[in-house]
Amino acid sequence: MTDQKKKYDLILDSLQKLLENKKLQTISVSEIAQTAGIGKGSIYYYFPSKDAILEALVERNYEKPLTTAKSLSSQTEIPPFTRMAMIFQACRNASTEYLKSGEKSGVGAPEKALLHQKYMNHLISEFKPVLAEIIQQAIEAGEIHFDKPEVLAEIVLIVLTVKMDNTIIPSTKENIEETIEGLVALLEKGTDNPPGSLNFLMA
CATH class of the missing domain: 1.10.10.60 (Homeodomain-like)
Structure with missing residues (x-):
């Protein structure tokens, strides 16, 4: 170093x-x-x-899953949907790490809330261009039929981060699973993929 x-x-x-x-x-x-x-x-x-x-400080604490996600966008030998699943998993890992660190820290409530806001903003803004690029590649490959990859990426990330974070709108595990399943169903319908074909994204 x-x-x-x-x-x-x-x-x-x-x-x-x-x-x-x-x-x-x-x-x-x-x-x-x-x-x-x-x-x-x-x-x-x-x-x-x-x-x-x-x-x-926020960026450093969660840079590992973000770095992994960014490296995936250029690996075109991996199918787009597989890379999307890896991005979703990286997003889930980042949320898990944040929640664990929050439990261990001695940071007061106002500071924790500010850090949380910064974290959410950082997570979405960093993942968005990566996910949008992968979606664009899937569009070009004919696997996704949607003409606004950045919009789709942002919608997906907002739902994922809010539900996986589970502090803004506290929910039961069952409710979170139902919401994610609904997101996948909307993705399938909105991208002209048959029902059940994208369930592996949230495995």
Whole structure:
């Protein structure tokens, strides 16, 4: 690991540590620098603002499933629907990791809510172009009949993240499964695929 990478991670670690006992609005860039044991000027070398540090912290915590998802979009030797299923699984894994980390952290409710909002936004915005590209490839292959891949990708991701996250609209396991099944059924109908043909997407 390079010195720059070490310092970058140290800054993120410091903000995460401070969030365990303080509200975000009371944390200053100077305090983050002090906790990290570096000069305030060094912070601005890596980040333009405190908000940028928070964004990077959210991204780092869930980068593994996102990196996996991004790498799939270019692997055209894998059928589009198989890649879509892998994207959905990566989305599910990211949600699971977020919920686990939230249970373990000592972050207060307001900060947890803010981090949660940032997380949801990050998850959807990062997955959307990847999923849209795969859908576009499926359209070109004649496997999906839909002329707006980005719209379809966004609809799917909003439903998936809200239901799998299960904090915005708390639901029973049965209700979540019913919603996901309904999503798959709509996907089948909207893309001219026979009923039951896309059930494996949510396996």
